[in-house]
Amino acid sequence: MLKSPQSLKKLLAFSEFIERQEQTPETLSQEKRLAIVQKEWLLGNGLNILPDIGRLSTKDIDASTGSSAFAPPEAVEKDISNINSSQLPEYNNHLPQEDLVKAAGVYFRRIGVLDKDTSLKQDVYDKADEHDYFSVIGHGTTHLFTSALKSIIKTKGDVVIFPQPTYGLFLPPVLHLNGQVVSLPLNEKNRFKPDAHELRKLVLQTNDKLKDDYLKSISALTILLNGLFTEKAVKASEKKAILKLVNEVSTLAKEKNGQNFEALDKATSTLNQALSSLISNHFDGATKQTLQDSLHLPLCARVRGFFNINPHMPLGTICDQTDLNKLAEALIPFNDVVVIDDLTYYDLVMTPGLQVGTFAKSTLQARTLTLYSLSKQYALANVRAGIALGPKSLIEPICTDIFNTNNTPNIYSREAFYSIFRWDNNQRLQYLKETNEIYAFRRDFAMALIQGVPKKKSLEDKIKQALAELKITKEEQATLLQGIPGLKVQVTPNSGFFVTIDFSHYQGKYLGKVQLNQSRDFRNAFYCLSDVNTIPGELMYQFEKPVVRFSYSMTTKEILEGILRIKAVLELCQDKPFSQKEINALTNEPKKKGTQKKQNAHPAAKTQPAASPKELTHVYLPTFEKQKKKSKPLLEYAFSTINQKRKKGKRKIKAKKLIVM
Incomplete structure (x- = not known):
C-alpha cells in the first residue's frame, strides 16, 4: 500500500507514544502481564494518545463490547419499570423470597440447567442434607464468583484451574485471595474444549508439585523448632514428641497421592495443637503469640476449584452433557x-x-456452584443480575458474605429474575431464536471479511446482499470476500458474539518503530491508529500467539468498518522499522506557509471523538428482515484502502485519512 506522508507521521508519533508505555516482556509472569495490560486497557490509553498523534479515522468502533446488541424483552422492561415506589424504602431479605425460589426451580428445570428431580429450597440456614439445593441472587456473576472464592480458597497457594484462554477478569480475585491460577490449555487437538484426561492429569501434577513445596515449608519449620528446642525449659520428651509429629506430616506429604489430603490435614492439625500447647506451657505474652504465629504450619495447598465457562468465552465452543459427565467423573x-x-x-x-x-x-452436583446471568441473552447487563445455585456448603458462605458486604441484592436484580422466570416460555424461545439467528449471520459476516467467504452459496448470497445494502459494488464485494491475507479466526464460535482473530502472520512486522509481537501490540495499534477497540489476548489469559477478541454485537456496517480499519492498519506494516534517515526526514520536514500552529496543538485535541453508535434504542428484537432495513450507508470512500488504482472518470481521493467516515 502506498503510504502518505501524513500516515507516516502518525506512525512515528504512535511509535514514540508506545515507547513511553510500561513494557510486558515475556520474562514476566503471565499474571503480571495480565495486570499491566488490564490496567492499560481500563485507563483507555487511546484517550491519551489521540490528541498527540491524530487519527486515521474520525469515529470510534467499539469491537471490545461484551454487551448485547438488542433491547431487553418488552415484558421484562415493563415489569422493572413498574416497581412500586412503596417497595423502595425497606431492605430486601438477603435470601431470595419463597415465591422467587419456587419460580427459579421451575425455570431452571425447564431450560435444562437442573434435572427434573432437583428442587430449590429457600432458607439456606436451615438444616439440609448434601443433596438439597439452594439459590442466592447477587450483583452479577462476577460478584457471586468473587464471593464464592472466599470460602473455596482456604490456604495460601490454593489453586483454581482455568481453561486457557478464559474470561481474564475472573483471575484477579483468585490472586487477591493469595490463590494461584493454573491453566488447562484449549487448542485444536482437544477441539477447544476441556478434556477429561488432561484435566485429571493436571490436577494430579499440580497437587504433587504443591506437596513438594509443602515439604520445603516443613523443612523451614524444623529449622525454627531447633532454635526453640535450645531453650532449657523445653524437655527432651517434648522435643521428641514434636519431632515425631513433624516426621509424620513430612512422610504424608511425600506420598504421591494427589487425590486425598485428609490424612495430611489431620496430621498437620495434630502437630499445630501440640506446638500450641508446648508454647503455652513455656511462654506468655507477646513472645507466646509471636511463636504461635511463626510456628503454625498451614494446611498444604492443593487444587480447590475448576472454573468452567460453558459455553466457553471467548471461543464460543460448547460442552454438551456427555462432555460434562466425563469431566465430572475425572474430578470425583x-x-x-x-x-x-x-x-x-x-x-x-x-x-x-x-x-x-x-x-x-x-x-458432581454436590460439589458444583452454578452461575447464571441475565446480561448477555436478555440484554440486562446494566441491571447487574446474577444468580448462584448449589448445595448448602457453597451457597451459605455466599449469603453470609453478601449480608456482610452488601446487605441485600437490589430490588431491580430481584425483579428482573422474577420477570424472566415468569415470562411466557413460547415468547422467551422466540426472542432467543431471533437473537441467535441474527448473531449467527453477523458471525458469518465477520468471518467472511476476515478469512474469506465459506463455500456455501446460500450464505454467500446472504452476505453479498447485506454488502449490497451497504452500497458496496460487486467488484468491491469480490475483493472483500477474499478476506484479509494471513488472518484467520481461531475457531468458529457456536455461542456468544465474539471471534478471536489470530495475527501470527503479521507477528514480528513493524509499524513505524514498533514491532508487533504480543496481542497487546496489535490491540494498541488498531485502537490508537484507527479507533477500533478490541480485547487483547492477554486479557483472555492467552499468551502463546497474538490474538484479539473482535465483537460482532454490532450492526453489519460497524462490523465492516471495523474490519476495514484493521485491514488498513495491517497494510501499513513493513518488515523493518523506520530508519534514522526516514525519521529525520519526517521530523525535519519544512512546514507549509500558513500552517504554523502552537506547540502541542492538534485539531484532534479540540473535539472529542463521537461515541460509538448504539444499534437499537427501544426497538424490541426485530426479525432479520426488519433489521436489515434499518441499515444506512455510512461507508464513504471506504474502499480507498482496497483499490488503489484511480478509476476512470472519478476524482482521486487525497490521502488525508485511510478511511473517511
Whole structure:
C-alpha cells in the first residue's frame, strides 16, 4: 500500500507514544502481564494518545463490547419499570423470597440447567442434607464468583484451574485471595474444549508439585523448632514428641497421592495443637503469640476449584452433557475440588439442536456452584443480575458474605429474575431464536471479511446482499470476500458474539518503530491508529500467539468498518522499522506557509471523538428482515484502502485519512 506522508507521521508519533508505555516482556509472569495490560486497557490509553498523534479515522468502533446488541424483552422492561415506589424504602431479605425460589426451580428445570428431580429450597440456614439445593441472587456473576472464592480458597497457594484462554477478569480475585491460577490449555487437538484426561492429569501434577513445596515449608519449620528446642525449659520428651509429629506430616506429604489430603490435614492439625500447647506451657505474652504465629504450619495447598465457562468465552465452543459427565467423573476422586460452572451464555446457542451441558446434572452436583446471568441473552447487563445455585456448603458462605458486604441484592436484580422466570416460555424461545439467528449471520459476516467467504452459496448470497445494502459494488464485494491475507479466526464460535482473530502472520512486522509481537501490540495499534477497540489476548489469559477478541454485537456496517480499519492498519506494516534517515526526514520536514500552529496543538485535541453508535434504542428484537432495513450507508470512500488504482472518470481521493467516515 502506498503510504502518505501524513500516515507516516502518525506512525512515528504512535511509535514514540508506545515507547513511553510500561513494557510486558515475556520474562514476566503471565499474571503480571495480565495486570499491566488490564490496567492499560481500563485507563483507555487511546484517550491519551489521540490528541498527540491524530487519527486515521474520525469515529470510534467499539469491537471490545461484551454487551448485547438488542433491547431487553418488552415484558421484562415493563415489569422493572413498574416497581412500586412503596417497595423502595425497606431492605430486601438477603435470601431470595419463597415465591422467587419456587419460580427459579421451575425455570431452571425447564431450560435444562437442573434435572427434573432437583428442587430449590429457600432458607439456606436451615438444616439440609448434601443433596438439597439452594439459590442466592447477587450483583452479577462476577460478584457471586468473587464471593464464592472466599470460602473455596482456604490456604495460601490454593489453586483454581482455568481453561486457557478464559474470561481474564475472573483471575484477579483468585490472586487477591493469595490463590494461584493454573491453566488447562484449549487448542485444536482437544477441539477447544476441556478434556477429561488432561484435566485429571493436571490436577494430579499440580497437587504433587504443591506437596513438594509443602515439604520445603516443613523443612523451614524444623529449622525454627531447633532454635526453640535450645531453650532449657523445653524437655527432651517434648522435643521428641514434636519431632515425631513433624516426621509424620513430612512422610504424608511425600506420598504421591494427589487425590486425598485428609490424612495430611489431620496430621498437620495434630502437630499445630501440640506446638500450641508446648508454647503455652513455656511462654506468655507477646513472645507466646509471636511463636504461635511463626510456628503454625498451614494446611498444604492443593487444587480447590475448576472454573468452567460453558459455553466457553471467548471461543464460543460448547460442552454438551456427555462432555460434562466425563469431566465430572475425572474430578470425583479429588474431594477438595469444587466446580464453578459459569452459564452466562447458556441461552446464546447459534447451532440449532445443540444443548449446553451442566455440572448440576452430573455426578458432581454436590460439589458444583452454578452461575447464571441475565446480561448477555436478555440484554440486562446494566441491571447487574446474577444468580448462584448449589448445595448448602457453597451457597451459605455466599449469603453470609453478601449480608456482610452488601446487605441485600437490589430490588431491580430481584425483579428482573422474577420477570424472566415468569415470562411466557413460547415468547422467551422466540426472542432467543431471533437473537441467535441474527448473531449467527453477523458471525458469518465477520468471518467472511476476515478469512474469506465459506463455500456455501446460500450464505454467500446472504452476505453479498447485506454488502449490497451497504452500497458496496460487486467488484468491491469480490475483493472483500477474499478476506484479509494471513488472518484467520481461531475457531468458529457456536455461542456468544465474539471471534478471536489470530495475527501470527503479521507477528514480528513493524509499524513505524514498533514491532508487533504480543496481542497487546496489535490491540494498541488498531485502537490508537484507527479507533477500533478490541480485547487483547492477554486479557483472555492467552499468551502463546497474538490474538484479539473482535465483537460482532454490532450492526453489519460497524462490523465492516471495523474490519476495514484493521485491514488498513495491517497494510501499513513493513518488515523493518523506520530508519534514522526516514525519521529525520519526517521530523525535519519544512512546514507549509500558513500552517504554523502552537506547540502541542492538534485539531484532534479540540473535539472529542463521537461515541460509538448504539444499534437499537427501544426497538424490541426485530426479525432479520426488519433489521436489515434499518441499515444506512455510512461507508464513504471506504474502499480507498482496497483499490488503489484511480478509476476512470472519478476524482482521486487525497490521502488525508485511510478511511473517511
